[in-house]
Amino acid sequence: MRVAFLGLGHMGAPMARNLAAAGHAVVGFDVSAAARESSAAAGLPVVNTAKEAVAAASVVLTMFQTGRQVIDAYEGGLLAAAPAGALFIDCSTISVEDARTAHGLAKAAGHRSLDAPVSGGVVGAENATLAFMVGGSEDDFAAAEPLLSATGRRVVHCGGAGLGQAAKVCNNMILAASQIVVAEAFVLGERLGLSHQALFDVASNASGQCWALTTNCPVPGPVPTSPANRDYQPGFAGALMAKDLGLAADAIAETGVDARVGLLARDLYRAFADGPGAGQDFSGIISMIRSGSDDPGGRG
Numbered sequence: 041m042r043v044a045f046l047g048l049g050h051m052g053a054p055m056a057r058n059l060a061a062a063g064h065a066v067v068g069f070d071v072s073a074a075a076r077e078s079s080a081a082a083g084l085p086v087v088n089t090a091k092e093a094v095a096a097a098s099v100v101l102t103m104f105q106t107g108r109q110v111i112d113a114y115e116g117g118l119l120a121a122a123p124a125g126a127l128f129i130d131c132s133t134i135s136v137e138d139a140r141t142a143h144g145l146a147k148a149a150g151h152r153s154l155d156a157p158v159s160g161g162v163v164g165a166e167n168a169t170l171a172f173m174v175g176g177s178e179d180d181f182a183a184a185e186p187l188l189s190a191t192g193r194r195v196v197h198c199g200g201a202g203l204g205q206a207a208k209v210c211n212n213m214i215l216a217a218s219q220i221v222v223a224e225a226f227v228l229g230e231r232l233g234l235s236h237q238a239l240f241d242v243a244s245n246a247s248g249q250c251w252a253l254t255t256n257c258p259v260p261g262p263v264p265t266s267p268a269n270r271d272y273q274p275g276f277a278g279a280l281m282a283k284d285l286g287l288a289a290d291a292i293a294e295t296g297v298d299a300r301v302g303l304l305a306r307d308l309y310r311a312f313a314d315g316p317g318a319g320q321d322f323s324g325i326i327s328m329i330r331s332g333s334d335d336p337g338g339r340g
């Protein structure tokens with residue numbers, strides 16, 4: 041398969057390299073000259089225009105930041121420049137609504153399409169251990185699976201158009217809410233005189249057990265590999281969690297679901313990302329909870 045890989049940023053560059061290393065004919069493009077240069081320096085064949093990249097592609101993979109960028113690129117010539125019947129796979133994290141719009145545009149232009157957002161972060165992209173959540177038809181999923189497997193460890197077909205993004209948004213809403221409440225429990229324990237280790241030993245073996253506690257533990261000590269042990273260097277940055285919760289809030293508004301905890305998590309992560317948390321791991325929200333607890337009346 042000849043693959044055009046567009047969006048050679050933090051995630052896209054290592055994904056494109058892994059695809060090429062797995063033996064696929066990959067050609068890369070990014071609107072940023074710096075991104076093109078650094079991928080070229082790493083050995084990836086890179087071209088200077090999107091049209092050149094997709095001209096002979098059977099698969100067009102995009103890894104941009106936003107839904108707007110995906111839709112603008114699709115409408116701005118990408119779909120028109122690709123051979124008929126090309127398989128468009130968008131791996132960006134975007135709203136369910138934008139993903140469905142992108143599917144509609146691709147279909148109307150005579151192409152096939154999948155939404156395939158990932159989890160696993162830059163480390164997962166570099167080590168080819170990403171998890172892909174895929175939305176689209178069975179046939180298109182079957183065609184894409186060998187390719188996605190070259191850059192990931194788990195590839196799950198979640199259903200029709202947009203349902204990969206739906207799975208990503210739902211998972212990250214669970215993650216955000218559980219990370220917040222784990223942090224609140226540690227701060228509450230501190231105020232009650234309970235040691236971090238004692239709370240960890242109990243909760244990690246009891247019904248409070250969850251990934252936010254046992255892998256991404258927000259206090260240093262109990263889980264030596266968690267970001268709390270390295271000044272909350274990400275990991276998964278607070279700004280990205282705030283972005284994903286914004287997409288969850290869009291989906292909540294559209295569907296009318298009574299998801300008050302999810303919306304509160306969005307508000308808290310927005311405040312965290314607007315402050316020092318933008319570049320910190322999202323477990324660093326414990327510092328905001330601690331300082332809010334020092335001055336409960338001063339909560340924003």
Ligand code: NAD
Pocket residue numbers: 046047048049050051052069070071072075090103104105106109113131132133134158159160161162276277280283
């Ligand atoms: P990034 O900003 O590093 O990379 C995006 C790249 O897309 C940029 O280099 C940009 O120049 C390029 N781009 C934008 N429009 C383009 C166009 N029309 N044509 C070609 N290139 C274009 O972002 P990232 O960290 O790689 O994240 C990409 C996506 O993956 C985002 O949607 C993000 O939410 C999601 N994601 C990121 C992480 C992470 O840890 N970074 C984890 C999971 C999911």
